[in-house]
Amino acid sequence: MKRSSEAFWWALFSAGGVMAALFVPAFVIVTGFLLPSGDAAAAAERAAGFAGVVGRWPVRVVLFGVIALSFFHCGHRIRHTLMDLGLRRFSGPLKLPCYGGALAGTVWAAMLLWAL
């Protein structure tokens, strides 16, 4: 029997889930609560310092991994949810919008991070 290529997409989904679970809450806390807290001048100073850290290449690489894998996690989950909602026979064609969308998001993230 031919083994399914689903292993590839599941691996990206799985890695994206780990990345999202580990990093996204930290991002929310840092960018949503810690950076903007206090008076405006202090917040702006912290934001500028944060932007400097984000611009470093190792940080850009990590951010790219988190963002890209999270996109594929999202695409895979949407594909399987649509299959569960009755589109199971379109499991093949659904790959194009779901993983294509994740790829587009990945390219976009790469361009933004490159231009920082």
Add this chain to the structure above:
Amino acid sequence: MPAEQTMTLEIFRYHPETDSEPRFQAYEVPYDEDWVVLDAINWIKDHVDGTLTHRWSCRMGVCGSCGMMVNGDPKLTCAAFLKDYYPRPVKVEPLVNFPVERDLVVSLDGFMEKLEAVKPYIIRDDVNDTSGGEYLQSPAELARYKQYSMCINCMLCYAACPVAGHEDEFLGPAALALGHRYNRDSRDRGRAERLDVMLAGEAIWGCTFVGECTAVCPKHVDPAGAIQQAKAVAAQEYFRRFAMPRGAKDAGA
């Protein structure tokens, strides 16, 4: 002594040779707080209605025969106590996601085919050769698969799984957990051929990790965990084969 207490069992009835469709029949049974649902069904069979058909054997959670839907939940009826439902009526139905043969008895054919498909036995060329003595295992090697060997094939996990109900290709929780059990056995050499079956089509990938299989398992096998581990193995295999297209097929466990 107080007057005898009773409670009501509403039981799914279907005799394909006479009934055009299933119906429910209510029975009053003596209430005894030591009784399980299976005791009540057996009492009905012995004292009220001998035509009621159900499967059971050990009465102690070992044989896996008496799985039914009790108030909508898949349960071993030998482990579902009446006192947990009294005084409300208890509705007993055959396990969902299986074809009904008669009353509370479902067909095992599809399940048995899936169980056989994963080759749930040790595969190795020298399986009959005992000249070297026993195949010894360390406690750590035993611990790698022991939990997954506790399955009693009661099929509660198939009744609990939403995917098993609508995806025929999906091998289902018990079969996949059992395949995983042999893949993790240090004595086994059949992992590659077992994975060929487990990783084809929707056989394992149908699972979307709902987790109800593990929630209902009376033996704490954790089929959902087994399936996720097997998926991780599959992903490793996929990338290993991609990196080493030749000669990677027979890598052992």
